[in-house]
Amino acid sequence: MTVSTTTRPVTPVGILAAELAEISARLDATDGVGEDLRARLRRASALAGGLDPYVSACTTPESPALRALAARTAAEDWGDHGSAPQLEQEMLSGHVEGQALKLLVHLGRARRVLDVGMFTGYSSLAMAEALPADGTVVACEVDAHVAGIARECFDASPDGHKITVRVAPAADTLAELAAAGERFDLVFLDADKGGYLGYLQQVLDGDLLTEHGVVCVDNTLMQGQPWCGSTPNGDAVAAFNRAVADDPRVEQALLPVRDGLTILRRV
Numbered sequence: 195m196t197v198s199t200t201t202r203p204v205t206p207v208g209i210l211a212a213e214l215a216e217i218s219a220r221l222d223a224t225d226g227v228g229e230d231l232r233a234r235l236r237r238a239s240a241l242a243g244g245l246d247p248y249v250s251a252c253t254t255p256e257s258p259a260l261r262a263l264a265a266r267t268a269a270e271d272w273g274d275h276g277s278a279p280q281l282e283q284e285m286l287s288g289h290v291e292g293q294a295l296k297l298l299v300h301l302g303r304a305r306r307v308l309d310v311g312m313f314t315g316y317s318s319l320a321m322a323e324a325l326p327a328d329g330t331v332v333a334c335e336v337d338a339h340v341a342g343i344a345r346e347c348f349d350a351s352p353d354g355h356k357i358t359v360r361v362a363p364a365a366d367t368l369a370e371l372a373a374a375g376e377r378f379d380l381v382f383l384d385a386d387k388g389g390y391l392g393y394l395q396q397v398l399d400g401d402l403l404t405e406h407g408v409v410c411v412d413n414t415l416m417q418g419q420p421w422c423g424s425t426p427n428g429d430a431v432a433a434f435n436r437a438v439a440d441d442p443r444v445e446q447a448l449l450p451v452r453d454g455l456t457i458l459r460r461v
């Protein structure tokens with residue numbers, strides 16, 4: 195196993211910080227640039243680069259079980275993950291977003307949570323930790339390998355027993371849950387971005403959300419791509435954000451937490 199100590203920036207502010215640091219370093223090495231411009235760029239770089247560490251320092255620390263799960267994920271050799279080469283450690287939601295999800299579980303007095311796109315289980319375990327003793331998380335994941343890593347981490351945690359893992363395409367699991375009449379107080383969407391709109395329709399049309407339930411959707415800023423460049427994932431998220439904004443059945447706020455966290459509810 196290879197322990198990866200660095201991660202590439204995957205949030206708009208992280209990417210901005212890296213860009214500014216690079217430009218600032220290049221300018222410092224360039225003759226003929228005035229000290230005023232150098233100083234302003236250093237300040238811009240410090241503002242952007244200091245934001246995430248400051249937010250993290252002001253957020254309740256993660257539990258030992260979540261810290262161990264993040265470390266286990268970082269220790270995995272993602273470059274050698276043959277069955278699903280598109281998976282990478284940067285997919286993990288992490289400390290600040292996990293803590294935000296925990297607070298939403300508490301605020302909503304949630305008992306039943308649905309996690310769509312589990313990866314190695316960080317969001318599932320974070321939300322499980324915030325649930326009461328009889329609370330449950332149903333976690334959807336299509337990749338059996340990462341589901342195995344998640345299960346190992348859940349088994350080592352005092353709250354992992356609250357989580358049921360369903361290894362299958364999420365659309366199939368959502369259809370089965372709707373057919374079984376299951377309902378959830380909090381749904382977290384974090385699987386394939388091209389599937390987001392379909393998952394939201396399944397949740398709303400399949401009556402998977404309780405009366406006061408909320409849906410949280412990750413990566414709705416998608417590294418700035420919806421307004422600053424185009425990739426298939428950026429286009430999918432932009433289309434999702436537009437569709438949500440135009441849907442009179444819901445009201446929503448897009449919070450700039452990590453790579454964007456939209457919280458919505460049925461009105």
Ligand SMILES: C[S@@+](CC[C@H](N)C(=O)[O-])C[C@H]1O[C@@H](n2cnc3c(N)ncnc32)[C@H](O)[C@@H]1O
Pocket residue numbers: 278281285286287288310311312313314315316317318334335336337340362363364365384385386389
């Ligand atoms: C961004 S990661 C999820 C991160 C996780 N929520 C966390 O907190 O660390 C997305 C996950 O969705 C899974 N996924 C992608 N397409 C899927 C599908 N159609 N059904 C279920 N899971 C899917 C991927 O295998 C990946 O593990």
